[in-house]
Amino acid sequence: MIDLRSDTVTKPTKDMLEAMMMAKVGDDVFEEDPSVNFLEEKAAKMLGKQAALFCPSGTMTNQIALKIKTNPGEEIICDRLSHIYNYESGGIAFNSACSVRLLNGENGCFEANEVEKNINEDDIHLPVTSLVAVENTCNKGGGSIYNLKSIKEIALVCAKKSLSFHLDGARVFNAIVASKTSLKQLAKYFDTISICLSKGLGAPVGSLLLGTKKDIKKAKRIRKVFGGGMRQAGYLASAGIYALENHINRLELDHHRAKSLADLLKSSSFVEEVLVPQTNIVIFTVNGDAKKWASKLTSKGLACFNVDDSRIRMVTHLDFTDNCLQKAKDILSKIN
Numbered sequence: 001m002i003d004l005r006s007d008t009v010t011k012p013t014k015d016m017l018e019a020m021m022m023a024k025v026g027d028d029v030f031e032e033d034p035s036v037n038f039l040e041e042k043a044a045k046m047l048g049k050q051a052a053l054f055c056p057s058g059t060m061t062n063q064i065a066l067k068i069k070t071n072p073g074e075e076i077i078c079d080r081l082s083h084i085y086n087y088e089s090g091g092i093a094f095n096s097a098c099s100v101r102l103l104n105g106e107n108g109c110f111e112a113n114e115v116e117k118n119i120n121e122d123d124i125h126l127p128v129t130s131l132v133a134v135e136n137t138c139n140k141g142g143g144s145i146y147n148l149k150s151i152k153e154i155a156l157v158c159a160k161k162s163l164s165f166h167l168d169g170a171r172v173f174n175a176i177v178a179s180k181t182s183l184k185q186l187a188k189y190f191d192t193i194s195i196c197l198s199k200g201l202g203a204p205v206g207s208l209l210l211g212t213k214k215d216i217k218k219a220k221r222i223r224k225v226f227g228g229g230m231r232q233a234g235y236l237a238s239a240g241i242y243a244l245e246n247h248i249n250r251l252e253l254d255h256h257r258a259k260s261l262a263d264l265l266k267s268s269s270f271v272e273e274v275l276v277p278q279t280n281i282v283i284f285t286v287n288g289d290a291k292k293w294a295s296k297l298t299s300k301g302l303a304c305f306n307v308d309d310s311r312i313r314m315v316t317h318l319d320f321t322d323n324c325l326q327k328a329k330d331i332l333s334k335i336n
Contacts, residue, residue, distance in 0.1 A: 002324050002331075003303045004261075007171075007199045007254070007280060007317035012239055016202065019242040025234035028054070029224075035234030039241050043195065043208045046244065047187040051216035053209045054237055055228050058083075058170045061194035061209040063091045064226065066131065068218045069164035069192060072097035075127040077118055081108035081140040083168055084133055095226075099127050107275070108138025109146050112153035119161055132158055135168040136175045136186075140307060143258075143281030145175045148185065155189035165189065170196040170207070174279040177251045191215070200251050200280060201243035202318045205236045247318065254280040254316040257325050261314060268332050280316045283307060302331045 003009045012020065026032035040052040055061045062084050066076060076092060078085055080102040084092060092098050101118050103110040120126040132154060137143045158165040167190040169175070176183055187193055192211040197203035209219055223229060230236075258277040265271045265284050270293060273285040286293045290306035297304050297312075305313045 001298075001301055001303055002320065002328055004314040004316065004320065004328075005303050005305045007315045010202045010317050010319045012204050013202065013318075015246070016239050016242045019238045020235050023234045023238035025232040027231050028233045029229045029231060033232065033234045033237065035237040035241065036230075039237040039244075040208065042241065042244060044210055046183055047193060047195075047210050048184040049187060049193065049210040050213045051211065053216050053219050053223060054230075054233060054240070055207050055209060055223060056205060056230065058168070058194055058196040058199075058207040059088045059091065060223070060226060060228050061207045062133075062166075062168050063088060063095050064209055064219045064222045064228075065166050065192040065194060065211070066092060066098070066133070067096045067222050068215055069166065070096050070098050070130045071128075073099075073127055074130040075099045075101055075120060076131045076133060077101045077103065077115055077129060077163075078133040079103050079105045079108045079110055079135065079138065079141075081105070081138055082133065082135045083139055083170065084135070086140060098130075101129070105141075107144040108135060108141030109144050109150065110134075110154075111150055112157045115154055115157050116161075119157075119163070129161070129163060131164040131166060133166040133168060135170070137171045137279050137281070139170070139281065140283075142275040142283040142313075143171065143174065143277055143279035145179055145278050147179070148181055151186065151189050164191045166191065167193040169193050171199055171279065173248050174200050174251050174255070177248065178255055178279050197240040197243050200254060200317060201240075201247045203236070203239040203243045206240050208240075250318065251280070254318070254320070257320060257322070258282050258314075258316045260325055261316065261328060264329050264332050268335060270335060282314045282316075283311055284314075285311050297331070297335065300331050300335065302328055
């Protein structure tokens, strides 16, 4: 089975497993796990932030960020395709008691003028706008990338209006590799950043929240409230360290294979339209019920995921090799 449902389906490589087995560990709730401490310091330095916090998932890091930067009854601006709105089980309402103002960006990416138009006036009938969140790359937008100019302009609006600015950077490494932008260049515009180690980087578990020392101290308390405190987490942190040191540059291979996969899909009789992939996510429209087509493809050995009634998603990753790409081509050539 070729599994392209997500880039979260990968298994740790042999070398990553060895790094995990050799990890030095302690009790991280007591801040005594050397591997976790090293991972947090390493990530903070890579992104030019003061501190970082290791968490089990990207949903947790996002939700903690929203919680520490907002107050109940306030409003968050994000795109209608954003992960924090669509795929985090209503966490914005449940955890932060905030409402959401949805923007209609292009494939999940909006501009500064749209943000400015949607900031509420100082009116007791309206919620206070307090935070803007962007997702880079945007999952539901087909792995779309924000350009640095747009990010800078949104950051300026946030600064002018005293709004917090959060980056859901679950796949930010895909973004910086594809756009040839440095992490620090991008990260400097955000107050808080969530990065995922278990997607394109191939770690089995884990995400990091980055920000100021003050924010991360507060975040650690919220992580505890959410039940996210881990003990000998260094075994997982070591996988993340290995991923940061060895699996970033190879993401270019995933992007190349995604483009090749998109070309294969364009010539398939059941495909009506393919969103040109900027990174490692291929979203395409089918002529018929997407759920049925996804089931049929899976039954033939090509597992995928229907994102809505008419569109299917495939995501390339480190376990999807050139040999897998050829097998995918053979499967697609026999589908009608």
